[in-house]
Amino acid sequence: MTLCISWVRQVGSVTEMIVASDSRLSGGQFWDANPKILMLPRSDAVLTFAGSTNDAYPLMLMADNSIRMHQPAYTRSMDLSDLKGHLVRVFNHSRKFITGLPANQLEPDMPNVEFQLCGYSWKYKNFITWKLHFDKNKGIFTFRRSRAWGGQDPNSFKYVTYAGDEDVVDEAKKRLVEKLRSTGKIRSGSLDMEPFEVLRDLLREEKFSSIGGPIQMVKIYEHANAVPMGVFWPNKEAGVVSILGRPLMDYEKIPWGVIDPDDPSRAYPMEIEPCKTEDDASIE
Template sequence: MTLGMAWVRNLGSIRELVVASDSRLSGGKFWDSNPKIMLLPRSDAVLSFAGDTHDAYPLMLQVYNAILMHGPALDRSMDLAHLKGHLVRVINKARSSVTNLPRGERGPVIADATFMLSGYSWRQKRFRVWTLHYHKGAEEFTFRPTQPWRGQSGHTKEIAFVGDERVVKAAKSVLVDRLRAKGKLTDGGLDMEPLEVLRDLLRSQDYTEIGGAPQVVKIYEHMNVHPFPVHWPDASGGLTVLGRPLMPYETFDSEAIDPDAL
């Protein structure tokens, strides 16, 4: 149960990739302080997920370790596009060891998880986002690149979504309304409108699929990743980072995000 987004933010001549998510895990209970965006050992990308944590968390840890133990993947000489292929192979190989299914069940074991790899490609000199999803026909994970927003007359918008269908559909609808109200639906880049949408859906409490504080990570063209603390539920609230409330003695080396002023 998730709403995750990754979009290219335009600030004049400067561009940055923003990745955001809610913080709720569920399964007989709600647990609203869980990381859904994983910082990878290399500094130019992050991996986020939606779906069943029983599938997602072991695979995310295998991805982390695979990067850590392979020199070209760790030092970034392997470009993000090539890393994506390596990680898909790691995920599929890890899943091939699933055995001892419950009596009466036959394979293949369908994975109920979707991943989003977001980062900066030094070969292509631009931000890239791929959705890594399970293809039932192929019986394995494959990838889908993010496409530019359709119907643009000027600046292009780039945004990807992962999560529960009902919430993703609502987020897209609210985002369209928000952009139309600002006169930016067919022209102009994205700023922090997607985060406004995530904030408002969380506050509405109309969607039990999502909860907790927004998680926000930025990726820069200088190939560095930075998670941002967020005041939640408003500017007077405590600080959270990647869904976790900070302890009173913890400090952070960046300004915190006010969820209303953004």
């Protein structure tokens, strides 16, 4: 499945939301180059998923199309806090058109997927993540808002949300707590790139077969724009840059920064030539 982590990063006077995920799809095979973070066309938010691609990809494409076709959603006059309701209505409406059910089955199978809608709300002047999930008791998609950590010092703020397999998420939560405790930040301070480091370590260890591939990462800024970041993977020395989960081919360039996974607090310009990953025939 997936491990996706979204959090608010505060360093000095800079506050931004970061969304990061693995890139593995599985189902009889591993495909480690797939987008799990969808850049929405309104540019102030992203949509991520964890679960079955049979459910996730159609709904994500419907979400994208519904924003493009509905002017308030596209122009951002509809705030992010109202967009989440629009997307839930789109998801529930689209499921009414599932037909051809097996004999004696009256309702479609429950979707095995959850989404995170992450972005900047101009109404609340803050970064917010909503989880869009299927309520099996009500038989519909609904939402809940993520909350900041409690038990923090007055000047401390920590906001982090997870999506993915329960065992992987539990391990990620435990490691983040251990990392913050070891640096004296469990009750004070704010998050920097610690969640990124947790995701990086879990991917490198290959302990969980449900996650894999390069880290994909998007930053959302207070000026309400989302920007995808390149990531050197598996490390900077290898010279291979991945963007939104896919390793770039040798002739591809990106205008955004590239993160060294072992020094994720800074981004490099795309000046280093990425290495070829395969000896494919050129297409001209």
